[in-house]
Amino acid sequence: MKIITVEEHFESELITQKINQVTGKGALPPLSSGMLEYMKTSLPTAEMMQSITGTRLDFMDQNGIAMQVLSYGNSSPQNLAPEIAIDLCKEANDKLAKEIQKQPDRFAAFAVLPVGDPTAAAQELKRAVEQLNFKGALLKGNYQGQFFDDPFFFPIFKMASDLDVPIYMHPSFIPSEINDHYFKSPNWSDTVNGILSSAGYGWHMDVGIQVIRMIVSGIFDKLPNLKLISGHWGEMVPMFLERLDDELDDYSGLKESFSTYYRNNVYLTPSGMLFEPQLKFILDEMGPEHLLYSIDYPYKHPANSQTFLTEGNLPAQTKELIAHGNAERLLHL
Structure with missing residues (x-):
């Protein structure tokens, strides 16, 4: 069975060096002591992040993965000041495109965008899709505390709609005051605090709210062709679709129910x-038509990366849609 995975990450040593030179501290916001402790043991090696040969290809071959759709991981220039991010995002996309050219049958990409200047970000998305053959963009977290439903960011989503490419809504680190309020306690260690506020729960809650806000903002009434991708099984939102319909629909002012937008556009x-x-x-x-496959490599590399699909108790047609058919259709592969 052909398998395409669509949330797989890459970092460039050169781009990371340039980010460090500009910021003096890397691309990440200030992190709690718990998060720093957790990251010491959870981050992949530089070789796994920066190379599309070697360990990465070995993992793909061992697990029957025909193609990875790559996007920048933690070391991303997305949220830098626009006067820096515009040129650096362009360079980052060019660097990733050159890497993909080494193995064009095994890799595709989502663009990184300088979201602090939405007009420039929209133009970079257009360039990445039309000139570099990228398949959409990945937005990580939020920008300076602004969620992406803010009308400020509308040009990015308008361009994605016009180009008929999706935007992947990806988690990032939550603000320290939210981390402390929800996940810090004297009853457990800093490491547990770091896990709960990130991969354990916190950043899934945060990016799930991001998608909820996108729908409630009415953006899909303005851009019915816009498509979002949400990882981690929808970041908990699907559990509440009927509840959101029941509570919101009489008050939202939207043309359709909340769940209709979610099922059609996400x-x-x-x-x-x-x-x-x-x-x-x-x-x-x-x-099955709205489910793609992803591993989150190299942050995750489960032992059942292949067998979860191939040995699962699903109809053959459903397996094919999830494994590759939906990705080929949505990403124009």
Whole structure:
């Protein structure tokens, strides 16, 4: 079975060096002590992040993965000041495009965009799609505390709609005051605090709210062709679709129910959370046509990366849609 995974990450040593030179501290916001402790043991090696040969290709071959769709990981210039980010995002996309040219049958990419200047970001998305053959863009977290439903960012989504490419809404680190309020306690260690506020729960909650806000903002009434991708089985939002309809629909002012927009305009991936109960639930809520496959390599590399699909108790047509058919259609592969 052909497998395409669509949330797989890459970093450039050169781009990372340039980010460090500009900021003096890298691309990440100030992190809690717990998060720093957690990251010491959870981050992949530089070789795994920066190379598209070697360990990465070995993993793909061992797990029957025909193609990875790459995007920048933690070391991303997206949220730098626009006067820096515009040129650096362009350079980052060019660097990733050159890497992909080494193995064009095995890799594709989502662009990184200088979101602090949405007009420039829209133009960079257009360039990346039309000149570099990128398949959309990945937006990580938010920008200076602004969620992407803010009208300020509308040019980015208008361009994605016009180009008929998706935007992947990816988690990032939550603000320290939210981290402390929800996840810090004298009853557990800093490392547990770091896990709860990030991969354990916190950043899934945060980016799930991001997608909720996009829908409630009415952007899909303005841009009915816009498509979003949400990882980690939808970042908990699908569990509340019927609840959101019941509570919101009489007051939102939207043309359709909340769940209609979600089921029509949002596509989900597992992001390496390869667990049977979530798969069954998402298939019931969304149907097989809106589910793509992803591993979140190299942050995650589950032992069942291949067998979760190939040995799963699903109809053959459903397996093919999730494994590659939906990605080929959505990303024009």
